[in-house]
Amino acid sequence: MLADMLNHRRAVRHYDADKKVDSEKVRECLRLAQLAPSSSNMQLYEFYHITDPETLKQLAVACLSQGAATTAPQMVVFVTRQDLYRERARTVLDFERGNLNRNSPPEKVPGRLKKSEFYYGKLLPFIYARCFGLLGLLRKILTLSASLFRPVVVDVSEADVRTVVHKSCGLAAQTFMLAMAEQGYDTCPMEGLDSRMAKRILKLPRGAEINMIVACGIRKEGRGIWGERFRLPFEDVYREI
Ligand SMILES: Cc1cc2nc3c(=O)[nH]c(=O)nc-3n(C[C@H](O)[C@H](O)[C@H](O)COP(=O)(O)O)c2cc1C
DSSP, X not given: OHHHHHHHOOBOOOBOTTSOOOHHHHHHHHHHHTTSOOGGGOOOEEEEEEOOHHHHHHHHHHTTTOHHHHHOSEEEXXXXXXXXXXXXXXXXXXXXXXXXXXXXXXXXXXXXXXXXXXXXXXXXXHHHOOSTTHHHHHHHHHHHHHTTTSOOOXXXXXXXXXXXXXXXHHHHHHHHHHHHHHTTOEEEEEOOSOHHHHHHHHTOOTTOEEEEEEEEEOBOTTTSSOSSOOOOOHHHHOOOO
């Protein structure tokens, strides 16, 4: 059950060296992670599944040698690829063309096609483009002007769009961690890391960004979890309107 997985998943900081993790199962969890929703279905992320001992050692240093990293038999680096927006938009649009033809009433196809072509062919490439903050400023001016007349998406600065990309990648990471919990595997999401060093180790291109590194393994009984789980009282975070 989902509730069991949510309760089982803890941030595990020490893994059992005697308990092996099956790479194929981890890969399967990453396939499931791809089922996470992503903004405009752009899927601007990549998953680097690290099983090579030498790379694990180097990445553990980049993760500030924290216990979760030094004891993890495998890691997954969740990487955002905003720089791939043009090709991802093209790929999604290609799929949408076929999807519309297969699944829309014939008389609706031309109109829907036109909307998708505008959205993926023109609007998204404009929204995802970056140029030292300047394009974001231009988008902000345009959307704030339009918002005087009707509701529009106003969070379109370059920082806003970068957040959008990281949000979707984070959802994929969480989906992965839940899939791992279902397998009886443990994880620890980490952002306490030297991202420049991690990028260098993985030879990532300039446009790639580390979203988080997830340590993977099986918890060492008595050491894996740092005590009880703490959550705020539900009433402190829940508002019904
Ligand atoms: C984005 C993110 C980054 C995190 N970074 C670290 C980290 O660098 N090191 C660490 O030990 N835990 C890290 N954590 C784990 C949190 O500390 C942990 O999830 C929180 O204390 C709640 O504990 P629980 O996951 O066991 O419920 C991170 C969690 C998230 C979501």
